[in-house]
Amino acid sequence: MEMLAKTKGEEFQDAALRLFHIAAEHLHLDSGIREKLKWPKRELTVHFPVKMDDGTIQVFVGYRVQHNVTRGPAKGGIRYHPDVTLEEVRALAALMTWKCAVVNVPFGGAKGGVRCDPKKMSLRELEGLTRRYTTEISVFLGPESDIPAPDVYTNAQTMAWIMDTYSMHKGYSVPGVVTGKPIALGGSLGRKEATARGCVFTIQEAARELGLDLPRATAVIQGFGNAGSIAAMLLHELGVRIIAVSDSRGGAFNPKGIDPTRVLEHKGKTGTVATFSEADRISNQELLELPCDILVPAALEGVITKENAPRIKTRIMAEAANGPTTPEADPILFANNVYVIPDILANAGGVTVSYFEWVQNLEMLHWSEDDVNRRLRDIMTRSFQEVREIAAKERVAMRTAAYILAVGRVAEATLLRGVYP
Numbered sequence: 001m002e003m004l005a006k007t008k009g010e011e012f013q014d015a016a017l018r019l020f021h022i023a024a025e026h027l028h029l030d031s032g033i034r035e036k037l038k039w040p041k042r043e044l045t046v047h048f049p050v051k052m053d054d055g056t057i058q059v060f061v062g063y064r065v066q067h068n069v070t071r072g073p074a075k076g077g078i079r080y081h082p083d084v085t086l087e088e089v090r091a092l093a094a095l096m097t098w099k100c101a102v103v104n105v106p107f108g109g110a111k112g113g114v115r116c117d118p119k120k121m122s123l124r125e126l127e128g129l130t131r132r133y134t135t136e137i138s139v140f141l142g143p144e145s146d147i148p149a150p151d152v153y154t155n156a157q158t159m160a161w162i163m164d165t166y167s168m169h170k171g172y173s174v175p176g177v178v179t180g181k182p183i184a185l186g187g188s189l190g191r192k193e194a195t196a197r198g199c200v201f202t203i204q205e206a207a208r209e210l211g212l213d214l215p216r217a218t219a220v221i222q223g224f225g226n227a228g229s230i231a232a233m234l235l236h237e238l239g240v241r242i243i244a245v246s247d248s249r250g251g252a253f254n255p256k257g258i259d260p261t262r263v264l265e266h267k268g269k270t271g272t273v274a275t276f277s278e279a280d281r282i283s284n285q286e287l288l289e290l291p292c293d294i295l296v297p298a299a300l301e302g303v304i305t306k307e308n309a310p311r312i313k314t315r316i317m318a319e320a321a322n323g324p325t326t327p328e329a330d331p332i333l334f335a336n337n338v339y340v341i342p343d344i345l346a347n348a349g350g351v352t353v354s355y356f357e358w359v360q361n362l363e364m365l366h367w368s369e370d371d372v373n374r375r376l377r378d379i380m381t382r383s384f385q386e387v388r389e390i391a392a393k394e395r396v397a398m399r400t401a402a403y404i405l406a407v408g409r410v411a412e413a414t415l416l417r418g419v420y421p
């Protein structure tokens with residue numbers, strides 16, 4: 001009988017589960033707790049109509065998955081993409097549970113998604129889709145129960161529509177129902193930069209441990225969106241020489257160094273970094289294999305595989321993207337002494353400042369940007385050190401160590417709460 005190939009979402013789900021089981025083995029969790037932590041708490045699938053600009057009605061499918069809420073309200077972004085599936089949302093929701101536990105913010109994990117092609121939709125259609133999707137999943141939402149945030153192809157404007165729709169139903173304004181909002185609606189200073197800033201804090205810790213002098217180091221960055229472009233700027237500010245950057249149209253390479261501010265200007269004018277005139281063109285594949293000290297994948301999942309892993313020549317790889325490394329590539333990187341800072345640690349700065357935003361909303365306070373960044377640094381460096389200590393003690397890779405820390409925290413909370421009734 002012919003075996004059906006797994007979808008990308010199914011593979012992602014398998015990879016997330018595999019990491020969970022490795023951690024559960026290390027922690028000697030019994031099978032009942034394992035089953036409890038493995039399955040999502042609840043999953044909502046909604047089909048809903050949207051009036052399109054041409055007068056037709058189109059029906060979309062959307063999901064909201066709450067993976068685990070043992071340690072606090074469910075937290076996780078909403079993705080608009082043509083490839084969204086329940087399996088992908090499920091994997092991303094589980095990742096959120098572990099990510100929140102690694103940095104020890106009092107949230108559980110969730111994720112949402114709508115299968116659509118936002119690049120082909122007008123702003124009015126996107127607003128209609130967002131408001132109806134919010135209404136459909138509102139049985140889950142609330143500042144104490146489930147708090148969405150932006151993810152791929154959703155942004156601060158999308159969050160503003162969600163906040164408004166939810167507030168209209170309630171009859172009063174509820175800023176704490178979403179994070180990643182515009183500053184004017186209660187968004188936090190420093191949230192936009194938080195993922196990249198948190199990632200750079202972890203790079204600084206790894207560099208210190210390896211004795212790598214950042215002003216003499218080189219970096220390669222894949223993806224020049226929110227996470228990638230800001231990571232490039234922050235590393236450049238620390239004196240790191242950025243030798244290559246890329247986006248979906250290709251990369252730009254200059255061994256003498258690239259000024260990320262000038263690349264951003266170029267992308268603003270032309271829509272891509274690939275044609276930056278002060279550098280040579282390079283493919284995304286070649287870019288990943290450039291010899292460098294710091295590699296930051298900040299675009300898509302599944303880009304480091306068993307095929308290219310043996311050719312990765314970096315000392316530190318900081319996963320700003322979610323799931324950039326396949327499970328088969330991981331042991332190859334470990335054997336080759338690549339210091340991998342795993343996604344659930346490296347990009348947790350985003351959810352950390354989302355947590356700060358939620359706290360500010362609940363307390364009706366505003367923190368200064370310095371205050372946000374200082375608190376972010378404390379949490380990222382402390383979490384990095386906790387993961388590193390487990391890695392040293394258990395003689396495992398940083399990724400396994402991060403899962404051991406995260407799964408251990410959620411398991412402890414589960415045992416303390418007990419089984420209801």
Ligand code: NAD
Nearest residue numbers: 195223224225226227247248284298299320321322347350
């Ligand atoms: P974004 O949409 O702002 O940027 C994505 C970038 O990747 C763009 O420059 C795009 O051109 C590029 N890209 C797309 N396809 C590519 C390809 N095939 N090859 C190379 N580059 C390609 O998204 P973002 O918010 O920066 O997110 C990037 C990654 O970081 C995602 O994996 C996301 O889940 C993860 N992440 C983001 C946040 C956050 O707060 N923004 C938090 C945690 C994790």
